Each structure stands twice: as structure tokens, then as C-alpha cells.
Amino acid sequence: MKASSIDPDALDFARDGARLFAGATSAALSDIEAALAPLGTGRAGTRIHNVAALRPLLAGSGAIGGVAAALLGEHCRAVRAIMFDKTPATNWALGWHQDRTIAVVRRIEMEGFGPWTVKSGLQHVAPPFELLGGMVTLRVHIDPVPAANAPLLIAPGSHRFGRISEDQINALVERCGTMACIAEAGDVWAYATPILHASDAAAEPGRRRVLQVDYAAVDLPGGSEWLGV
Numbered sequence: 001m002k003a004s005s006i007d008p009d010a011l012d013f014a015r016d017g018a019r020l021f022a023g024a025t026s027a028a029l030s031d032i033e034a035a036l037a038p039l040g041t042g043r044a045g046t047r048i049h050n051v052a053a054l055r056p057l058l059a060g061s062g063a064i065g066g067v068a069a070a071l072l073g074e075h076c077r078a079v080r081a082i083m084f085d086k087t088p089a090t091n092w093a094l095g096w097h098q099d100r101t102i103a104v105v106r107r108i109e110m111e112g113f114g115p116w117t118v119k120s121g122l123q124h125v126a127p128p129f130e131l132l133g134g135m136v137t138l139r140v141h142i143d144p145v146p147a148a149n150a151p152l153l154i155a156p157g158s159h160r161f162g163r164i165s166e167d168q169i170n171a172l173v174e175r176c177g178t179m180a181c182i183a184e185a186g187d188v189w190a191y192a193t194p195i196l197h198a199s200d201a202a203a204e205p206g207r208r209r210v211l212q213v214d215y216a217a218v219d220l221p222g223g224s225e226w227l228g229v
Helices: 026-039 052-058 065-072 129-133 166-176
Strands: 018-021 045-048 077-086 094-097 116-119 122-125 136-141 152-154 179-181 188-192 197-199 208-216
Touching (some): 018 065, 018 179, 026 208, 065 136, 065 188, 094 166
Antiparallel strands (some): 018 188, 116 122, 136 188, 152 197
């Protein structure tokens, strides 16, 4: 996939659905690495729950949570987290898609919520799109991600088109264009959660650890609860 070289400083979050917070967690990288160390390494994706050492970092006053608070307000909270560890041995590619599910404490049937799935033992559900549209996803870069080491690809502005069917994705990517999200260790890329995104296999694979955290600023309806981190 060939991506354009858009200047990150030219991005507008409301319009493009993406913003780079350069060096936002540089001073806290050692704390982030220490908190994630018990999870192990070498797995493509690890869903995170009940990692107490992460919570101060994810809070609105923390190095990671402060980025979300700048976009969603001080009452936002981390509701889901995944650790991606791409290495020469786990050098995967992922086609264009939207993230459409949230993690909840338990299954409670509600209008507009579904289908339900269980991922790594955690209950997930696809909520109404309006809920996803109010969320923010942060990608905290623990390692540098140059162009040759599979940076995330996004279609700027695609978050504004609602739930996108599979047969419309390629045309919308063509319409919006694509951008490679280059990063240094300590950078945080923030995205509107439903933005179209993809990832190539790395041309020059190296370690590429990314902590991805979803944030929301609203409670769930009908007695349902965010699972949280």
C-alpha cells in the first residue's frame, strides 16, 4: 500500500480523525515498559486487563491519559487496551478496516448492541456507531516506527462516513487518500476510533511495540459497564 507523506502538523483532529502528540510519553517510557513487562513478548496482540501498574499512566492526569483528556475532556477513561508486538518473527499485515467492538463487563442484551463475541476470554460487543464516533484511540509507540517498519496506515477523514460496509472500503480509501503514521519512541498517535486503518508487513522488520488504548467519556446504557483496563 503506497501512502502519501502528509505533514502531521497539518492534521486537524475533527476533520482528519488523527493527530500526532510528539514525545508525549518520552519521559514515562521506562514506566510503561515496566508495567507491560509481565505480559511477555513475541505475540502479535495481547488484550490487557487488570494491569494495576498501567492505571496511573492511563488516568487523565497520567502521561498517556493526558493525551486523551486533551481531546475528550478530563472525565474520559481508558476502556480497552491491546499490546501489539511486531517483530521479524511476527511480521503480519492487516487489510483496511474499522474497529467496531468494545469490551464490557458482562453480556446484557440492549437494542442496537450486537453481535456479541468473546476475545481472549473478554466479552466484546459491537455498539451503535454513535458511541464509537465519540471515542478516541491512542497508539503509544514504545519503539521507533520508520516508513520501512510497518507504520499504521490511515485514510484521513474516513471516520466521518459512519459505519462503512466491506464493499465500500476500497472506494472510500481511494477517496480519502492514505497516510503512513511515522513515529519515534515516546510519540502518541491519537485517532477517532472508527477511522479506516491498515498495516503492511514491514519491509525491514524490527521491533515495533505499540500500546493501543481506547478512551470514552460516557457511561454505557442499560446497566452495562465498560470492562476497563
